Amino acid sequence: MYLGEVVELGPVDAVWDAPAHPYTRALLAAMPSSDPDRRTEVPPISGDPPNPIDPPAGCRFHTRCPFAEPLCANDTPKLTDLDTMGHQAACYMAIAGSGHSRAPAKAKGENAA
Ligand code: SF4
Numbered sequence: 001m002y003l004g005e006v007v008e009l010g011p012v013d014a015v016w017d018a019p020a021h022p023y024t025r026a027l028l029a030a031m032p033s034s035d036p037d038r039r040t041e042v043p044p045i046s047g048d049p050p051n052p053i054d055p056p057a058g059c060r061f062h063t064r065c066p067f068a069e070p071l072c073a074n075d076t077p078k079l080t081d082l083d084t085m086g087h088q089a090a091c092y093m094a095i096a097g098s099g100h101s102r103a104p105a106k107a108k109g110e111n112a113a
Contacts, residue, residue: 003052003060006079010087020082020089022065059092071099 001007008021019025029044047064050056056063062072072092079088080095092100 003049003055005060005090007061007091008087008089009079010082011085014083014085014087018087020087020094021061021091022067022093023061024089059090067093067100067102069100 002023008015008019008024015024016028019028023045026045029040033039045064050060050063056073058071058073058075059065059068059077062068065072069092077090077092077095077098079090081088082094092098093102096104096106
């Protein structure tokens, strides 16, 4: 969850092995490690959280997301199925054909027209 909204959900293995939302990735990257080779030197997320009483329009994470594009500030991404096992994310990068430059052009299994 980020600012009161679910941004990703699904089976633990799916979310753990292939987090789709940048906030989920940042949370997982922030986990401390006792392995010196896996210690992070750079914070996985920058900036301060916005005021939850007056959250930003569009994707609530767009003010801190390194992948934010103009559409992220204009419209709120909906939780979208990433597979048939219940893995979902609310990020335009995960929504086929959303218009985000990193989004897949077509959903899995969809034929090119
Ligand atoms: S919708 Fe945009 S701002 Fe929100 S997490 Fe995805 S890329 Fe980042």
